[in-house]
Amino acid sequence: xxxxxxYVSQDLRRELKEEHTLLVKxxxxxxxxxxxxxxxxxxxxxxxxxxxxxxxxxxxxxxPGLIATASAINVKTGYNYALIQHENPDYHHDxxxxxHYIEEPYEEAVERIMEKL
Numbered sequence: 001x002x003x004x005x006x007y008v009s010q011d012l013r014r015e016l017k018e019e020h021t022l023l024v025k026x027x028x029x030x031x032x033x034x035x036x037x038x039x040x041x042x043x044x045x046x047x048x049x050x051x052x053x054x055x056x057x058x059x060x061x062x063x064p065g066l067i068a069t070a071s072a073i074n075v076k077t078g079y080n081y082a083l084i085q086h087e088n089p090d091y092h093h094d095x096x097x098x099x100h101y102i103e104e105p106y107e108e109a110v111e112r113i114m115e116k117l
Contacts, residue, residue: 024057024064026116030109031055031066037105038068043085043097048072052082053102066109068102 035055042050049072058065070082085091089099098104 020061020064023117026113027057027064027066030113031057033112034066034068034102034105034109037108038070038102041096041098041104042070042101043091043093043099046072049082049085055102066106068106070102 032055035053038053038055039050042053044050049070052072053068053070055066055068058067070086071080072082072085073080085093086099086101086103091099093099
């Protein structure tokens with residue numbers, strides 16, 4: 001490797017690391033937003049579903065991204081109702097509760113991420 005190419009390679013690695021650091025920082029900010037917003041609009045009965053919502057940044061050094069989870073088990077039936085509450089618009093959702101309680105904040109965050117990067 002020529003002397004000049006060595007420096008170009010080092011500069012490129014440094015730039016990529018800086019870009020990765022910025023991306024992870026933005027994702028961390030938006031993960032907090034998604035989780036907070038989802039907890040504001042999730043349908044609430046017992047509060048189990050709201051309390052279970054978690055959004056975090058994956059720790060992949062190559063492919064950082066957002067991971068959102070929710071899980072709430074009906075103790076009588078053993079049924080995890082998080083997905084059906086999220087997907088079914090016909091369920092009764094008292095305001096401000098709504099279906100797509102994770103998807104909607106996630107889509108908002110994607111727009112914000114694109115503006116920041």
